Amino acid sequence: MSSPQQPVFKALADPTRRAILKRLQEGSETAGEIAEAFAISKPSLSHHFNILKAAELVRTERRGQHIVYSLDATVLQEAMAMLLDLFSPGDASHEQDNDVE
Amino acid sequence: MSSPQQPVFKALADPTRRAILKRLQEGSETAGEIAEAFAISKPSLSHHFNILKAAELVRTERRGQHIVYSLDATVLQEAMAMLLDLFSPGDASHEQDNDVE
DNA sequence: TATATATTTAGACAAATATCTAAATAAAAG
C-alpha cells in the first residue's frame, strides 16, 4: 500500500498553494480572481491549480468562460488525522502506511 | 511577516521523513537504529535529520557515541492549527501569514 | 464567423532536493 496522502503533503509544502487554499476557504473564486491576488504568471498559477486538483484539495466547475475553484476539505481532514496520529502514541489502531520503498 | 511553519510543511512533504517521525512517536531512537529501518544510506538519513531538526520537529541528545533523536510535538501542533484554520471559515481571529512574495 | 476574454498546455530553464560515495569528526575500548 502506498501513501494516499503523499500528494496532499506535497501540495501543502508550497506557500503559494497554501495561500490559495486560504483564499478559497473564504469562498469559491475563478482562476482569474485568484490570479489577481498573486504576483506570479497565470500559467504558473495554473500549474499550482493542477497540483491542488491532483491532491483533491480543490474542485473545479466551469461557469461560462470562467473556471470556478472551490475548497474540498475531505482530503485535508485525512491529512489532519495523520498528523494527529503523530501526537497520540499508544493508539495505533488506525495506523497509516508510510510509503518507504 | 514570513511564514514560520514553511520548514514544517517542507519537512512533512517527504515520506521518509514522515516515516521517521512515525517511528519516533513510538519512542526515541539513535540515528543508527533509525537508519537500520530504512533502505537509504546513513548520510542520506542524516540529511533528513537535519531538515527535521531545522523544522524543530525533532530534538537530539548525545549519549556516548550515539545521538538520540526524539519527537518534538510543539511545532507539529502549530502546523495542525494552521490546517484546522483551513476548515473554519468565519473565524479569522487568529489568521496566519501566508508568505507569498 | 471573426474577435475578445479566460484559462490551460507545451516547452525551456534555473533552483531546490534526495540520493550516493568518500572523507572527517567524536567518543569508547583496547
Add this chain to the structure above:
DNA sequence: CTTTTATTTAGATATTTGTCTAAATATATA
C-alpha cells in the same frame, strides 16, 4: 595512542519543482 564504532560533512549528480513566455483551447459576443 591506535583502532573501532557512530554519526556527520563535503562534494557530485540525477530528478523534481516553480517559474517563465508563447501557443493552444474554450467560451462569449459583435
